[in-house]
Amino acid sequence: MRKHIVAGNWKMNNDLADTAGLITNLKKERNLGDAEVIIAPTFVNLYKAFESLSDSNIKVAAQNMHQEESGAFTGEISAKMLKGIGINTVILGHSERRAYFHETDELLAKKVNSALKNELRIIFCFGEELQDRKDEKHEDVVATQLENALFHLDKDAWSNIILAYEPVWAIGTGETASPEQAQEMHQFIRNTIASTYGQEVADGVSILYGGSVKPTNAKEIFNKKDVDGGLIGGAALNATDFFEIVNAFQQ
Numbered sequence: 592m593r594k595h596i597v598a599g600n601w602k603m604n605n606d607l608a609d610t611a612g613l614i615t616n617l618k619k620e621r622n623l624g625d626a627e628v629i630i631a632p633t634f635v636n637l638y639k640a641f642e643s644l645s646d647s648n649i650k651v652a653a654q655n656m657h658q659e660e661s662g663a664f665t666g667e668i669s670a671k672m673l674k675g676i677g678i679n680t681v682i683l684g685h686s687e688r689r690a691y692f693h694e695t696d697e698l699l700a701k702k703v704n705s706a707l708k709n710e711l712r713i714i715f716c717f718g719e720e721l722q723d724r725k726d727e728k729h730e731d732v733v734a735t736q737l738e739n740a741l742f743h744l745d746k747d748a749w750s751n752i753i754l755a756y757e758p759v760w761a762i763g764t765g766e767t768a769s770p771e772q773a774q775e776m777h778q779f780i781r782n783t784i785a786s787t788y789g790q791e792v793a794d795g796v797s798i799l800y801g802g803s804v805k806p807t808n809a810k811e812i813f814n815k816k817d818v819d820g821g822l823i824g825g826a827a828l829n830a831t832d833f834f835e836i837v838n839a840f841q842q
């Protein structure tokens with residue numbers, strides 16, 4: 592069975608005190624279902640979060656990393672450094688990184704290689720913009736993003752890949768893909784993987800949905816056959832809301 596995963600992407604929110612406070616509240620909540628729970632705080636608070644959660648089942652991921660292992664890249668952080676503080680998972684390819692920091696599929700392929708070389712698990716984000724959907728090109732866009740950044744990998748690498756389909760038009764907008772739209776795209780993604788890597792690989796990959804997931808809509812989205820969890824932005828900043836989403840699986 593595929594793993595259910597609910598990950599909170601905190602983005603550039605929460606200073607050290609806020610991080611400590613939210614973690615205290617998260618530790619009071621209980622995961623009543625089978626979902627793996629991950630939070631991704633900002634780099635500066637990553638180690639503190641990791642240490643504070645070492646006695647809990649909540650895992651900690653980084654939001655990004657540089658593609659090189661070391662060198663003259665002022666302000667950057669490498670996979671090796673993340674691994675060195677105990678981090679095992681990294682988010683790559685978020686649409687905000689693509690839009691504001693000009694991350695291309697080609698760059699992301701390099702980041703993917705570096706992460707895997709350093710034995711990091713990847714939450715790989717991708718998704719179409721509103722205009723792509725209006726033009727009915729959303730499937731092509733998504734297939735191209737996957738092919739360019741991930742389809743050079745060999746079969747075995749896929750055990751360390753988690754996919755996060757995040758339609759750009761649904762991120763932070765309050766507008767969610769309908770459960771049917773999510774299922775349709777997740778199924779398309781799984782079929783695309785199957786056509787290159789075979790059904791077994793495709794059936795093993797967890798595909799998360801991201802974009803305005805809230806306690807009020809999580810259950811109907813997570814109920815869909817090919818939706819294996821969520822990547823949560825705004826609602827991950829409140830412990831009660833976040834765990835309501837985590838627990839949407841088992842109700």
Ligand code: 13P
Pocket residue numbers: 600685757761762763764765801802803804822823824825826
């Ligand atoms: P929101 O849940 O705030 O729409 O953000 C989704 C997201 O970008 C998670 O990575």
